[in-house]
Amino acid sequence: SQKIEQNSEALNIQEGKTATLTCNYTNYSPAYLQWYRQDPGRGPVFLLLIRENEKEKRKERLKVTFDTTLKQSLFHITASQPADSATYLCALAQGSSNTGKLIFGQGTTLQVKP
């Protein structure tokens, strides 16, 4: 069956360190993968998109990698800050990429301690 999995345990790190979150998937061949941030009681907000032919994508302190052989994406936040504390969701296109249907992982909660 098709699955997309993120670490269900919360990730606790010290301010200034690099946070690394993992997204693994099985039985998919996604054309692209997306990462969203969700704060408690709010809707997710888009952060980054990486395509299957891209190995790495960066945006300010954020970096995403995409390994289609391992079927894994890693999401890094460098020089983390308490304001980065949130739940981070990865998402894959389901079916045709043009439908916009995304399947989401359950999210990993990041807590950055000052």
Add this chain to the structure above:
Amino acid sequence: DGGITQSPKYLFRKEGQNVTLSCEQNLNHDAMYWYRQDPGQGLRLIYYSQIVNDFQKGDIAEGYSVSREKKESFPLTVTSAQKNPTAFYLCASSTRGAGANVLTFGAGSRLTVL
């Protein structure tokens, strides 16, 4: 400011009642989506619509209904047939046919069945 507005933010329902959640967007997006979020689970797709007067079932459509009479609006009705309706409901929109659709989410509606 352009965005998606969901209402109400909180809604309480007695068993056996139908309730309708509102979703309005002024982003001029063609596609709109409804997701359901439960604790510890990823977002699950209920219904989506790529164009006015057309919509398709998602993965968990049973007990829900939608309409798309206007481009800006995509209301979701939670019917009495939905056995476990207590959840956080998220509406989203995107441009259609972009090949890598990024979703813009509303702030969500939390439904509690009493």
